[in-house]
Amino acid sequence: MSIYDSLDSINEELRKCMKCGNCQAVCPIYKETRQEVGAARGKISLLEFFLSGEIEMTKGLADRFSLCTTCMACNNNCPCGVRFDKIILGARAEAVRKKGLHPVKKIAFTALKMQRLFDLGMKTGSIFQGVALKNIPNRYSKLARMRVDIGIGKNKVFPMLPNKTLRSELPEVNTVKNPKMRVAFFTGCMINYFYTDMGRAMVEVLAENDIEVVIPKDQGCCGIPASVNGDVDSARILAKRNLRAFDKMGADALVVACSSCGSAWKHVFGDLLENDPEFKGLADIWAEKSYDISEFLIHKIPFKKEGLGKVSRKVTYHDPCHLNRGAGVNKEPREILRSIPGLELIEMKEPGRCCGMAGSFSLVHPDLSLQISDRKTADIAQTNTDTVATGCPACRMQLQSGVENANLDEEVLHTIQILAESYRAGKKEGKSI
Numbered sequence: 092m093s094i095y096d097s098l099d100s101i102n103e104e105l106r107k108c109m110k111c112g113n114c115q116a117v118c119p120i121y122k123e124t125r126q127e128v129g130a131a132r133g134k135i136s137l138l139e140f141f142l143s144g145e146i147e148m149t150k151g152l153a154d155r156f157s158l159c160t161t162c163m164a165c166n167n168n169c170p171c172g173v174r175f176d177k178i179i180l181g182a183r184a185e186a187v188r189k190k191g192l193h194p195v196k197k198i199a200f201t202a203l204k205m206q207r208l209f210d211l212g213m214k215t216g217s218i219f220q221g222v223a224l225k226n227i228p229n230r231y232s233k234l235a236r237m238r239v240d241i242g243i244g245k246n247k248v249f250p251m252l253p254n255k256t257l258r259s260e261l262p263e264v265n266t267v268k269n270p271k272m273r274v275a276f277f278t279g280c281m282i283n284y285f286y287t288d289m290g291r292a293m294v295e296v297l298a299e300n301d302i303e304v305v306i307p308k309d310q311g312c313c314g315i316p317a318s319v320n321g322d323v324d325s326a327r328i329l330a331k332r333n334l335r336a337f338d339k340m341g342a343d344a345l346v347v348a349c350s351s352c353g354s355a356w357k358h359v360f361g362d363l364l365e366n367d368p369e370f371k372g373l374a375d376i377w378a379e380k381s382y383d384i385s386e387f388l389i390h391k392i393p394f395k396k397e398g399l400g401k402v403s404r405k406v407t408y409h410d411p412c413h414l415n416r417g418a419g420v421n422k423e424p425r426e427i428l429r430s431i432p433g434l435e436l437i438e439m440k441e442p443g444r445c446c447g448m449a450g451s452f453s454l455v456h457p458d459l460s461l462q463i464s465d466r467k468t469a470d471i472a473q474t475n476t477d478t479v480a481t482g483c484p485a486c487r488m489q490l491q492s493g494v495e496n497a498n499l500d501e502e503v504l505h506t507i508q509i510l511a512e513s514y515r516a517g518k519k520e521g522k523s524i
């Protein structure tokens with residue numbers, strides 16, 4: 092039985108917990124709330140009460156399980172090796188089995204499964220976004236705030252939707268002369284609908300390295316928003332759709348620039364489809380050849396350094412939780428940044444501390460998300476840099492919102508965009524690869 096189907100599968104994890112409280116010290120939720128339920132230990136105790144029959148699954152209990160950014164900091168600080176990431180996913184799936192899914196989430200995840208309709212909705216949104224969003228002046232990006240507070244954080248800053256999605260802008264096959272490899276790019280929703288600049292940078296950097304990039308048109312949401320909110324059925328449908336789409340196109344490797352999408356391909360699809368004889372094998376094959384882009388550029392090719400030009404930026408790097416603790420990728424983005432001529436990398440305090448975005452968490456708990464973000468922004472301010480680099484579009488959105496609200500003159504970019512900038516600068520400098 093998978094963690095998504097029964098709480099039996101997480102019993103062993105629950106038994107490992109000796110209630111030492113070490114998880115409190117690193118938990119971003121506990122740091123802000125100082126409530127026992129914020130940390131892993133509190134939620135583990137609640138789950139044990141539920142399993143022993145002392146309490147029932149109520150809306151209040153389900154709400155307490157929503158108090159987690161799934162940052163995995165507690166996993167790393169636990170002397171008993173408790174995998175709280177598994178426990179929280181199991182608890183949320185149980186809450187949905189017992190109490191059903193919140194109607195708003197139900198609508199959102201249903202829309203994600205209806206790809207064409209979702210695309211049409213986003214297209215319509217890009218045309219009429221000015222009705223709901225008020226443009227804010229920013230010299231780096233088109234940003235906006237909600238005109239009316241609808242309960243998702245009145246100060247939250249969003250990127251404006253571009254006119255075209257990445258997948259409608261770029262061809263399905265991006266050819267290069269004498270390709271040394273064919274790589275499939277899983278764009279994920281954030282890059283496809285919001286941050287198309289990151290997607291273009293991915294294709295540009297891969298082309299500089301003689302790699303043909305395929306972007307299967309039939310791909311969709313990775314399903315992480317559904318799986319972390321306990322909607323296992325929707326997550327399974329989305330996982331299968333993506334596996335079919337990528338298998339049809341075929342590729343030597345799969346790359347992502349989003350840490351949540353990366354964890355979906357590396358771990359979540361396999362866990363979700365554990366008992367599916369048709370798709371489990373396929374999930375394992377693609378998990379084996381999935382890479383975060385920085386991991387791919389350092390370990391798989393490795394990327395060409397001779398064409399890199401000068402980029403005069405003072406950069407600080409924020410580690411996305413699922414890339415850092417989930418996939419163990421933290422040296423690679425720094426190695427890429429350090430290889431860029433003219434770039435100075437200045438570390439912030441605790442670069443691996445969660446930024447508080449965590450997908451729908453920031454919408455369900457906007458005030459808490461903002462408090463966590465404020466700490467991160469204060470650490471960024473201390474670095475006196477002009478650029479924040481990160482490895483995930485969701486973190487980019489949260490960091491962008493934080494620096495904008497603090498009036499910091501910082502551009503927030505994905506590492507791959509800075510690398511693309513360096514290749515462009517190299518061409519201007521007359522460097523050839």
Ligand code: SF4
Pocket residue numbers: 107108109110111112113114115131132135165168169170171172173175
């Ligand atoms: S650190 Fe680990 S063992 Fe200690 S209370 Fe937290 S989850 Fe339990």
Ligand code: SF4
Pocket residue numbers: 114117118119120121129130131158159160161162163164165166175
């Ligand atoms: S995963 Fe992160 S937010 Fe959730 S309980 Fe653990 S440390 Fe706290």
